[in-house]
Amino acid sequence: MSYNLKTGDVTEWEITLDDYSKTPKYRQLVNSISHAIEDGLLRVGDKLPSVNRLLIEHDISRVTVVRAYDLLKKKEVIESVPGKGYYVKLREEGRRPRILLLFNKLSAHKKLIYDAFSRTLGEEASIYFYVYNNDFNLFKNIIQTSLGKDYTHYVLISHFLEGGENALDVIGQIPPEKLVILDKQIEGISGELASIYQDFERDIYCALTEMRDKLSSYQRLKLIFPDDTYHPVTIKDGFLRFCAEYAFNGCVVSDIATGDIRAGDAFINLMEDDLVTLIKRSKELKLKIGEEVGIISYNETLLKEVLLNGITTVSTDFGLLGQTAAECILHGRKERIANPFHVKFRNSL
Known part of the structure; x- marks a missing residue:
């Protein structure tokens, strides 16, 4: 009152x-x-x-x-x-963006997205930020509770440990003109919407192709892909396609804590915990990283620039992803845009 x-x-x-x-x-x-x-x-x-x-x-x-x-x-x-x-003192003119921003988890990479998104929108936009911890039921509850709250946009990242096969039913309740999908494409949504995404299969295939000369000095190429990961299976598809087309001896490892590590192995890790385990076990086995064992890590961070004198990374441009999403909102753009993916060569490979 x-x-x-x-x-x-x-x-x-x-x-x-x-x-x-x-x-x-x-x-x-x-x-x-x-x-x-x-x-x-x-x-x-x-x-x-x-x-x-x-x-x-x-x-x-x-x-x-x-x-x-x-x-x-x-x-x-x-x-x-x-x-x-x-x-x-005064009445604000115009319809300011009122945004529900929904991330699957908090991480250094998600902070880059959020900071660029918020900075590009400016202070006139209102951002309601929620994290559902890869839990589909929590994701569903947040969406359904929000539907009557007059948001101008729903900006979503959809990664789930389980239950994701029903995500389209939930997201489909949101008017497509209000949707901005980030990071992972969601097939089957009708209508025009904005989507700034990673092309996971193509990205890993092209990145490994760029690294082919360096990878040729290793006997085996191994992708660490845990059974319970939320990462898209298309990463595995791109990895296996590269190995088949370029005759690399490649395999998928579900658990690096128990998986075989030998001289001549080059590993690609998706999860930060797996990177720590891989480094620790390599040191215990007295294998020199960057010579006897190669490491390629998903997602660029400042820590990977200095860890072990530099960890080679393959990564999308998270800041640009957030910036582009904000620009779509500010300018009313309804486009599907593949976000750039880069290789950073360092001493771990």
Whole structure:
């Protein structure tokens, strides 16, 4: 509820904060007030709840409320009247992006996507950020709960440990014009939508082709592909196609903790835990990495630049992926765009 300083009218509206959202509480508070103004629930001159009232009613810190109000003041959306409180200063014009952003997990790579996405959109966009930890049922619940909340866009990464065969039924409930699919294509969705994706089979095939001369010094090429991974099976398909076409002795290893490691092996790992295990076991076997054993690691990170004097990586450009997704939203583009994939040669190969 708010009181209009100019007219004396009382306005009914409600601040909504979500304890399960990864979006910081101060940003949720900014979004809630901005949307109330945008939707006409708050008008110029309406008084906002006091800092003390908000921290008591919503169990948040004073710092959170003050930070939100200071940001709204900086944007000249609200103003403070000494001795009286905070009031709506102006009505925001236009339809600001209100985005549900749904990631399968948190990682250094996902942070690159998020940072580029948020930076490109700018402060005028409201991002509601959730993580479903590769759990299809949680993914389904978040989507279905969100359908009545007037989001302008749904930006989704869909990777599941199990249950993903039903993902299309859930995603199909979202209007395609509001959809932005990231990282992995979802086949079967009708209508025009934006999709910025990795072409997993083609990417690994082309990357290995680029590395063919270096790989030729190894006797065996091994892809570490755990049985319970969420990574697309098309990575395995691209790997096996490369081995068949170029006559490499290739095989798939499901568990590097027990798999055979010998001099002359070159490994491709997808998971960070498997990289650690591979390095540890190679050292225990006194095999020199980069000479007797080769390592190619999926997904570029700063740590891999320095670990063991450099780990060779194959990786999509995560920052560009987030930036392109934001640009599709800002410019209303409905395109399917393959994100660039790069090889970084270092001393591990």
